[in-house]
Amino acid sequence: MTARFTTVLEGLEVTMGLGIHPEELAAPQRVIVSVRMEVVYPTPPSEDRIDAVLDYDFVRSGVHALIAGRHFHLQETLCEAIAALCLADSRVERVTVRTSKPDIYPDAAVGCEIIRAR
Template identity: 40%
Template sequence: MDETAMAFEMPHVRAAATQTGQLLDRISVRDYTRTVEIGAFRSERGVTQRIRFNVVMEVSHHTAAQDDDVDKVVSYDSITEAIEAEFASERVNLLETLAERVAARCLADPRAVRVFVRIEKLDRIPGALGVEIARARVAGAPRLR
């Protein structure tokens, strides 16, 4: 798949195409939609708009499947909780800021290796506009608590 086509693929397709080295497990939350106040422009102040999240988190291997033990998996809730925590902390202007913060919260889990975050505004244009980032754990980097 060429680079331009890859840029518009869903995060799970991008994750598979950009995989290097050992294969990792992935969990994802797709089409998670919230209505919030976000935006840098005056016209976006004091009004809400819908935004959609698609997040893929690559995680280190675990034995949850063999043991059928829910306590050993990275929960899908960790992704939605990362999103909700950012809305609870403060209003942000930029999708880029929100994406970085959600990625950092996901990577705070020691089992997380890499995360893909796509956030789209659904009410600004006929269609969707947004940002997508990929972030990986950096050895020795401080973890968000």
């Protein structure tokens, strides 16, 4: 009997180069990243050990590695890169990635959300 879980990394705040406008190209900005991974295991984890499940640390450290020293022009390409990172683990069947730039407008955040599956 397979077991399905949703593993979530919610509200990861990073400072990174993202955007196409002159002010976005000139300086890093705050970006909020959220990831939901639908993970499938052959059986429900029977032991209370991290090596029995997907450790979400790899997503957090992977996002930090993706953005280090790189400027993304589009939130769409950032989302795609994060989705590919998650789907590299064969247990992840589906991933939802959302990014948001909360400081572009004084009254609204702007973002992108994608869903990718095997």
